Amino acid sequence: MQESIKQYKRIRDKVDTLSGKLEAEHQKHLSCKMGCDLCCMDYSILPLEYYSIRDALKARNLVPELPSVNKPGSCVFLKDHKCTIYDERPVICRTHGLPLLFMGEDDNWELSACELNFNNFDFADFTNENTFPQDRINSELFMANETFVQEFDEKKYDEFDLIPIRILAEEIKTK
Numbered sequence: 761m762q763e764s765i766k767q768y769k770r771i772r773d774k775v776d777t778l779s780g781k782l783e784a785e786h787q788k789h790l791s792c793k794m795g796c797d798l799c800c801m802d803y804s805i806l807p808l809e810y811y812s813i814r815d816a817l818k819a820r821n822l823v824p825e826l827p828s829v830n831k832p833g834s835c836v837f838l839k840d841h842k843c844t845i846y847d848e849r850p851v852i853c854r855t856h857g858l859p860l861l862f863m864g865e866d867d868n869w870e871l872s873a874c875e876l877n878f879n880n881f882d883f884a885d886f887t888n889e890n891t892f893p894q895d896r897i898n899s900e901l902f903m904a905n906e907t908f909v910q911e912f913d914e915k916k917y918d919e920f921d922l923i924p925i926r927i928l929a930e931e932i933k934t935k
């Protein structure tokens with residue numbers, strides 16, 4: 761397995777650990793439950809993540825059953841309000857519902873939080889310690905992806921390219 765894919769899996773494990781900790785910490789605010797799929801949008805992901813997920817699904821011989829019709833703008837892997845690739849879902853999906861801290865375009869810290877979960881909070885209650893460090897994780901992913909695209913010879917990508925996850929559904933179907 762390529763070192764960049766191993767690095768992706770390490771980042772993913774770290775995200776799971778951190779998300780679990782934040783989930784416990786914000787438990788009283790979280791209304792996330794089976795059947796809520798507001799966060800499940802038509803995301804685009806880095807080639808590193810795309811091919812790691814594709815190869816993991818192939819290795820498990822997992823061909824997800826997909827919905828015959830998709831709600832516009834929703835994720836292609838969402839069926840009956842459930843994720844059909846849950847164990848292999850992208851990093852962004854592992855932070856759903858949590859407060860995310862990131863640097864906005866005007867160089868000010870901004871917070872993204874689900875309005876169903878955090879509908880009554882004071883911005884000052886959120887700190888580096890109790891929010892998900894989205895920018896830090898994104899830079900780690902970006903760096904691992906840079907190495908991945910340089911070494912990947914199946915197809916050529918630029919380091920800034922993103923691939924819509926819906927293409928993966930097509931690719932899996934045809935294999």
Ligand code: SF4
Binds near residue numbers: 800836838849
């Ligand atoms: S991959 Fe799964 S968790 Fe992520 S957006 Fe799609 S259905 Fe939701």
